[in-house]
Amino acid sequence: MPELPEVETIRLGLRSHLEGRRLEDLEVFSARAVRRVSDLADLLSLAGRRIDEVARRGKFLWLVLDGAPRALVLHLGMSGQLLVHAEPPSDLPRHTAVVLHLDRGTVLFVDQRTFGHLDAVPLVPTPDGRPGGAGTTRPVMPATVAHIGRDPLDPSLDLPAVAGRMHRTTSAVKRVLLDQRYVSGIGNIYADETLWHARVHPERPAATLSVGELEGLVRTAGEVMAEAVRVGGTSFDALYVDTMGQAGYFARQLRAYGRTGQPCGRCGTLIERHVIGGRSSHLCPRCQRSMRVPSPITDN
DNA sequence: CGGGCCCTGGAT
DNA sequence: ATCCAGGGCCCG
Numbered sequence: 001m002p003e004l005p006e007v008e009t010i011r012l013g014l015r016s017h018l019e020g021r022r023l024e025d026l027e028v029f030s031a032r033a034v035r036r037v038s039d040l041a042d043l044l045s046l047a048g049r050r051i052d053e054v055a056r057r058g059k060f061l062w063l064v065l066d067g068a069p070r071a072l073v074l075h076l077g078m079s080g081q082l083l084v085h086a087e088p089p090s091d092l093p094r095h096t097a098v099v100l101h102l103d104r105g106t107v108l109f110v111d112q113r114t115f116g117h118l119d120a121v122p123l124v125p126t127p128d129g130r131p132g133g134a135g136t137t138r139p140v141m142p143a144t145v146a147h148i149g150r151d152p153l154d155p156s157l158d159l160p161a162v163a164g165r166m167h168r169t170t171s172a173v174k175r176v177l178l179d180q181r182y183v184s185g186i187g188n189i190y191a192d193e194t195l196w197h198a199r200v201h202p203e204r205p206a207a208t209l210s211v212g213e214l215e216g217l218v219r220t221a222g223e224v225m226a227e228a229v230r231v232g233g234t235s236f237d238a239l240y241v242d243t244m245g246q247a248g249y250f251a252r253q254l255r256a257y258g259r260t261g262q263p264c265g266r267c268g269t270l271i272e273r274h275v276i277g278g279r280s281s282h283l284c285p286r287c288q289r290s291m292r293v294p295s296p297i298t299d300n
Numbered sequence: 301c302g303g304g305c306c307c308t309g310g311a312t
Numbered sequence: 313a314t315c316c317a318g319g320g321c322c323c324g
Contacts, residue, residue: 076318077307112309113308115307115319170301178319187318239317257318278302
C-alpha cells in the first residue's frame with residue numbers, strides 16, 4: 001500500500017527513534033516475512049549492531065548497521081506497518097510478523113496481506129558513485145535494491161537519462177511510471193495524481209511524449225509526492241499509519257485517485273475509473289483526453 | 301510486453 | 313458471494 005510519501009514518512013519516524021540505537025534482538029513470527037532470506041542466520045546475525053542510518057530508495061527501506069556487511073532491508077508491500085513503541089506491548093497486534101528489540105524501544109512489523117518482507121542483504125556500490133538513497137551518505141545500496149532506479153525526490157536522479165529511456169518504450173505511460181526500473185517510488189495513487197496534474201492520458205504510449213515532456217512528468221510526480229510527504233502521506237483507512245500509528249492528510253488533496261464520479265477540480269467533468277492492466281486508473285476524460293505538456297502542480 | 305499470482309479483510 | 317485494495321515478481 002505505501003508509496004514513496006508514506007514510506008518516507010515512516011523513514012523519518014524510524015530515523016528519529018532508531019539512529020544510534022542498538023538492535024538487540026529480532027523475533028520472527030511469520031515465515032513469509034523473511035521468505036527471501038537465503039539463510040535465517042544472516043538475519044539473526046544482525047543482532048547486536050548499532051543502527052547508523054535509516055535509508056530509502058523508492059519504496060525500499062534499509063538500516064545501515066555499524067560494521068555489518070549486510071543491511072536490514074524492509075519492504076512494506078501492500079499493507080506493511082512499522083510501529084515504534086517505547087516498551088514491548090503486552091499483546092502483539094494481529095498480523096505481527098517481526099519484532100525488533102532495541103536497547104531502547106521496540107519496532108513492530110505488522111503486515112496483514114503478507115506481501116512485505118525483511119531481508120539481510122549485502123551492500124553493493126552505486127554505479128554512479130553517489131549516495132544510495134535518502135538518509136544515507138554512503139555510495140552503496142542493498143544488492144536487492146540495485147535493479148530499481150532512483151526516485152523523483154533523489155537529487156542524484158539523472159532526469160534527462162531516465163526520460164530518454166522512457167521515451168524508448170511503447171508501453172502505456174502509466175505502466176512506465178509504475179515500472180520501478182525507470183523511476184522508483186510511484187505507485188497507483190501517485191501515478192494517477194501525476195497524470196491528472198500533467199493532463200496526460202494513462203494509456204498514451206510513452207514514446208509519443210517527448211523527452212522534455214517525460215522529464216516534466218517525472219518532475220510533476222516529484223512535486224506531488226513532496227507535498228504528500230509534507231502532510232504525512234495518504235491514509236484512507238487504518239492500514240496506512242506512520243511509526244506512531246497516526247494517519248496522513250494527503251487524501252484530502254487527491255484530485256483523481258478514488259474520486260470516481262466526482263467532478264474534476266479543473267473542468268467539472270466527472271472523474272472516471274478505467275481498468276488498465278488489471279488495476280484501476282482514475283482520470284478526467286476531458287482534461288486527459290490527449291496530450292498537454294505537464295503543468296506545475298499549482299496549475300488547477 | 302501483458303497477465304496472473306502471491307495474501308487477508310472490508311465493502312457491497 | 314463477489315469484488316476490490318496503496319506492490320512486485322515471475323511466467324510465457
